[in-house]
Amino acid sequence: MRNPRFNPNLIDLPFYVPGKSVEDVKREFGLEKVVKLASNESPIGPSPKAIAAAQAMLNQAHLYPGNTERELRRKLADHTGYGLNENNFIVGNGGTDILHMIAQAFIFDGGNAVMSRVTFPMYHIFVKAFGGEPRRVEPLPDCRHDLDGMLQQIDADTRLVFLCTPNNPTGHIITQAEADAFMARVPDHVVVLFDEAYYDFVDDPAYADSLAYIKEECNVLIVRSFSKTAGLANMRVGFMVGPERLTNYVRHVQRPFHTGEIALAAALGSLDDDAFRRQHQQVVWEGRRYLCAKLRELGLKCFPSQSNFISITNLPRPVDEIVAALLQRGIIVRSMAAFGLPDAFRVTIGSSEANELFLQALKDVLVIG
Numbered sequence: 076m077r078n079p080r081f082n083p084n085l086i087d088l089p090f091y092v093p094g095k096s097v098e099d100v101k102r103e104f105g106l107e108k109v110v111k112l113a114s115n116e117s118p119i120g121p122s123p124k125a126i127a128a129a130q131a132m133l134n135q136a137h138l139y140p141g142n143t144e145r146e147l148r149r150k151l152a153d154h155t156g157y158g159l160n161e162n163n164f165i166v167g168n169g170g171t172d173i174l175h176m177i178a179q180a181f182i183f184d185g186g187n188a189v190m191s192r193v194t195f196p197m198y199h200i201f202v203k204a205f206g207g208e209p210r211r212v213e214p215l216p217d218c219r220h221d222l223d224g225m226l227q228q229i230d231a232d233t234r235l236v237f238l239c240t241p242n243n244p245t246g247h248i249i250t251q252a253e254a255d256a257f258m259a260r261v262p263d264h265v266v267v268l269f270d271e272a273y274y275d276f277v278d279d280p281a282y283a284d285s286l287a288y289i290k291e292e293c294n295v296l297i298v299r300s301f302s303k304t305a306g307l308a309n310m311r312v313g314f315m316v317g318p319e320r321l322t323n324y325v326r327h328v329q330r331p332f333h334t335g336e337i338a339l340a341a342a343l344g345s346l347d348d349d350a351f352r353r354q355h356q357q358v359v360w361e362g363r364r365y366l367c368a369k370l371r372e373l374g375l376k377c378f379p380s381q382s383n384f385i386s387i388t389n390l391p392r393p394v395d396e397i398v399a400a401l402l403q404r405g406i407i408v409r410s411m412a413a414f415g416l417p418d419a420f421r422v423t424i425g426s427s428e429a430n431e432l433f434l435q436a437l438k439d440v441l442v443i444g
């Protein structure tokens with residue numbers, strides 16, 4: 076049988092390979108205890124208020140989603156402040172769905188998008204999928220975004236610039252001074268996308284306030300997610316914020332009923348639980364400080380993360396060997412080759428028990444190596 080006509084933009088497109096599942100690793104290595112620190116998931120689960128809200132919605136599972144999406148957008152607007160309203164928000168099936176919508180909306184008839192070479196891989200995958208040219212800019216020597224280098228790559232055909240802050244995989248942030256300097260020079264035909272999936276884990280006061288650019292009606296979109304601090308990765312809810320001019324346009328690519336109302340109810344419930352969010356932040360901040368200190372004692376280099384993960388380099392053995400040896404000991408971490416750091420692996424900040432198990436296994440692996 077001959078193949079039908081395939082879309083050439085899709086043929087060589089890399090697949091996104093997620094972190095291995097606990098079940099697979101248990102089966103593969105015959106292990107009873109496996110700790111997954113590979114996908115930046117919450118170490119404390121979802122908020123009880125989110126669970127209760129989702130459960131209360133279950134008896135509506137036979138109905139198409141109703142008003143909850145609008146309610147969520149209203150509540151997000153209230154929580155965000157800046158005088159924004161529900162029309163400034165689009166809710167999607169995870170932040171990934173939002174990134175897909177943005178690529179679909181702005182990459183057409185060719186066009187290019189500028190991003191760092193070391194960042195979340197879905198940007199270049201989605202840009203290619205829609206027939207655009209990803210322009211992947213070499214980061215600075217310390218792996219921070221080279222914002223000047225990015226500006227130099229912008230031309231008349233540039234549609235989007237992807238700024239991931241905190242960046243996945245390094246955890247670096249873009250500071251207010253850096254963002255202001257960038258925004259002052261970026262041409263106004265370009266949409267600047269701040270991917271802030273991890274913004275809640277930032278404790279550096281220099282972190283750029285990107286919402287102010289939306290208030291100023293700049294061509295800025297911000298992507299955030301309920302997967303991280305809200306601990307709802309399995310529910311698949313994310314959102315974008317932008318000037319109504321842009322959100323009303325992007326809404327054209329939103330599919331009907333694209334986010335289930337059980338998930339939307341969970342997201343709404345999580346917004347009522349600020350104490351839970353703060354508890355989660357504390358767990359991550361303490362774990363981050365602790366793990367960084369311990370990893371440095373082992374002679375390893377940690378990127379200075381403002382997120383709920385740490386990428387680790389300066390390894391005495393090839394990264395794949397270390398990742399595989401950890402896996403055999405029931406610790407799932409992730410090589411960052413697909414994220415542009417071929418000599419690094421990333422570990423998610425876990426519970427204190429998970430962090431200890433990781434450190435112990437890593438010490439074994441480094442000694443035996």
Ligand SMILES: Cc1ncc(COP(=O)(O)O)c(C=O)c1O
Nearest residue numbers: 169170171195243272300302313
């Ligand atoms: C930088 C970044 N942006 C967006 C996402 C999307 O997350 P989700 O689709 O779970 O909301 C992720 C997920 O890991 C991410 O790392």
